[in-house]
Amino acid sequence: xxxxxxxxxxxxxxxxxxxxxxxxxxxxxxxxxxxxxxxxxxxxxxxxxxxxxxxxxxxxxxxxxxxxxxxxxxxxxxxxxxxxxx
Numbered sequence: 050x051x052x053x054x055x056x057x058x059x060x061x062x063x064x065x066x067x068x069x070x071x072x073x074x075x076x077x078x079x080x081x082x083x084x085x086x087x088x089x090x091x092x093x094x095x096x097x098x099x100x101x102x103x104x105x106x107x108x109x110x111x112x113x114x115x116x117x118x119x120x121x122x123x124x125x126x127x128x129x130x131x132x133x134x135x
Contacts, residue, residue: 062088070083098112
């Protein structure tokens with residue numbers, strides 16, 4: 050497994066990725082990924098974990114960033130192939 054670069058990503062970028070996720074209350078998944086473009090790192094896949102917190106009668110469910118890794122952006126590769134072939 051690749052080393053996480055989450056500690057190098059700005060909070061604003063993590064928040065942008067988190068805002069693209071479905072609501073944690075209605076999601077059945079325990080983890081979910083979001084791919085965003087980060088200025089200093091290129092395409093990054095951030096994995097979020099679904100956390101449920103209960104206190105007395107109150108229950109809160111939310112996403113927490115767990116790890117981040119660099120990925121090759123598939124759209125960029127497709128564009129490069131179109132340019133080379135055409």
